[in-house]
Amino acid sequence: MALESLATPPIHLDGTTLEGGGQLLRLALGLSSLTKKSINITNIRGRRHGGGGLKSQHLTCVQWLGNACNARISDVGLKSKEVTFVPGGKGASTTIDLEVGDVRIHQSTPGSVNLILQAILPFLLFSNANEKIRVRITGGTNVSNSPSYDYITQVLIPMLHLIGLPRIEAELHSRGWSQGSTRLGGVTYTITPVTTKLPAFQLLDRGSIRSVKATILAPKNTEQLFRDELNVMFERRESRIFGTTSIKDPEIDITFEDSHHDKRYYLLLVATTTTGIKLGRDWLYDQGVRAGKLEKIVPTVVKKVSDDLLAEVEHGGCVDEFLRDQLVVFQALAEGRSQVYGGKRKDVLVEPSLHAKTAQWVAQRIVGVEFDAEGGCEGIAFCPGETDEDGDLADSMVQLELTES
Ligand SMILES: Nc1ncnc2c1ncn2[C@@H]1O[C@H](COP(=O)(O)OP(=O)(O)OP(=O)(O)O)[C@@H](O)[C@H]1O
Numbered sequence: 414m415a416l417e418s419l420a421t422p423p424i425h426l427d428g429t430t431l432e433g434g435g436q437l438l439r440l441a442l443g444l445s446s447l448t449k450k451s452i453n454i455t456n457i458r459g460r461r462h463g464g465g466g467l468k469s470q471h472l473t474c475v476q477w478l479g480n481a482c483n484a485r486i487s488d489v490g491l492k493s494k495e496v497t498f499v500p501g502g503k504g505a506s507t508t509i510d511l512e513v514g515d516v517r518i519h520q521s522t523p524g525s526v527n528l529i530l531q532a533i534l535p536f537l538l539f540s541n542a543n544e545k546i547r548v549r550i551t552g553g554t555n556v557s558n559s560p561s562y563d564y565i566t567q568v569l570i571p572m573l574h575l576i577g578l579p580r581i582e583a584e585l586h587s588r589g590w591s592q593g594s595t596r597l598g599g600v601t602y603t604i605t606p607v608t609t610k611l612p613a614f615q616l617l618d619r620g621s622i623r624s625v626k627a628t629i630l631a632p633k634n635t636e637q638l639f640r641d642e643l644n645v646m647f648e649r650r651e652s653r654i655f656g657t658t659s660i661k662d663p664e665i666d667i668t669f670e671d672s673h674h675d676k677r678y679y680l681l682l683v684a685t686t687t688t689g690i691k692l693g694r695d696w697l698y699d700q701g702v703r704a705g706k707l708e709k710i711v712p713t714v715v716k717k718v719s720d721d722l723l724a725e726v727e728h729g730g731c732v733d734e735f736l737r738d739q740l741v742v743f744q745a746l747a748e749g750r751s752q753v754y755g756g757k758r759k760d761v762l763v764e765p766s767l768h769a770k771t772a773q774w775v776a777q778r779i780v781g782v783e784f785d786a787e788g789g790c791e792g793i794a795f796c797p798g799e800t801d802e803d804g805d806l807a808d809s810m811v812q813l814e815l816t817e818s
Contacts (some may be wrong), residue, residue, distance in 0.1 A: 606673025
């Protein structure tokens with residue numbers, strides 16, 4: 414697509430900025446689809462090894478959101494390093510109405526289901542559809558460096574509900590893995606779109622940790638070892654996790670599911686506080702699994718994940734590192750000043766991660782919001798279905814089904 418043919422030049426985003434990965438692209442597409450501001454992203458995933466460009470998961474997001482908002486999209490394919498995305502204008506032709514309610518997004522590789530959800534969720538929540546939307550996504554449910562299905566259901570979904578969004582329902586059809594032999598899985602998320610602006614939210618009061626849930630997915634013959642290691646860890650670290658005075662008899666819950674593969678080890682620890690906050694840390698083990706080293710894997714996984722959770726607990730903030738970047742888009746869209754306290758280490762505020770800084774930068778570039786050092790931001794009071802300054806949002810919220818073969 415020739416850029417010269419556009420009446421207003423698109424907002425340019427350099428894909429090497431800050432984290433320079435796929436999240437920059439997903440968030441930019443989501444905000445562009447909602448606000449109908451055209452964007453042009455160059456050097457896509459410019460900070461990633463292997464030359465960057467679109468991988469299958471990212472291309473699926475471009476295509477699906479493009480269809481959903483009737484965007485004109487420059488020629489893109491796998492490995493493309495540039496995209497221009499021009500959301501549809503008033504009267505753009507549409508095929509399937511959002512109210513149909515069923516969306517299927519198929520990937521033929523175990524690209525993360527939940528990174529696709531990350532890209533399309535703001536659009537679906539603020540779509541102005543008046544019925545629930547069921548989104549069935551095929552791909553990986555447990556993929557390294559992305560939110561797992563377990564993190565989404567135990568941390569993201571309850572936290573989105575806590576900030577005032579309708580509860581999302583999740584149904585796991587089967588697990589899809591990036592470890593062991595790669596395997597496709599599937600999840601259906603049922604999303605209830607909001608009907609009004611999202612009021613500003615305050616996540617400032619962490620409260621005390623009242624329970625911790627451990628979710629283990631691993632080969633069946635490691636169950637007892639995992640349970641023993643976790644029990645020892647909880648005993649040793651009880652006072653650091655739960656504090657010494659506040660909570661009597663803290664709850665600890667351990668669940669185990671067979672991962673059906675001797676190379677699939679996953680552990681998620683989620684701490685729940687007295688104010689309903691969820692802090693999660695996990696690891697899908699991604700090191701070598703060799704005979705003679707097997708007995709080291711379980712203690713290594715338990716140590717790493719519990720160290721990471723302790724670090725989240727001890728900063729006293731209301732979000733873990735990952736949730737912080739995933740809430741940025743909702744702060745940007747909310748009405749009024751939303752604050753998210755990220756905690757302190759040695760009396761100094763915990764800096765947002767590079768992913769969180771990237772999300773803040775994208776939101777600033779596309780919708781003009783500014784984040785302060787305390788994690789506060791005055792949102793744009795986005796109203797579902799409301800027209801933007803060009804006057805034509807609602808007309809484009811209709812094309813929904815894209816099934817990649
Ligand atoms: N263990 C985890 N738990 C929860 N969320 C996670 C976890 N690891 C990564 N994430 C989230 O997944 C997203 C990853 O973004 P990133 O840009 O790295 O994505 P990507 O599409 O895999 O890109 P790339 O292949 O370019 O790295 C971020 O929003 C980050 O918070």
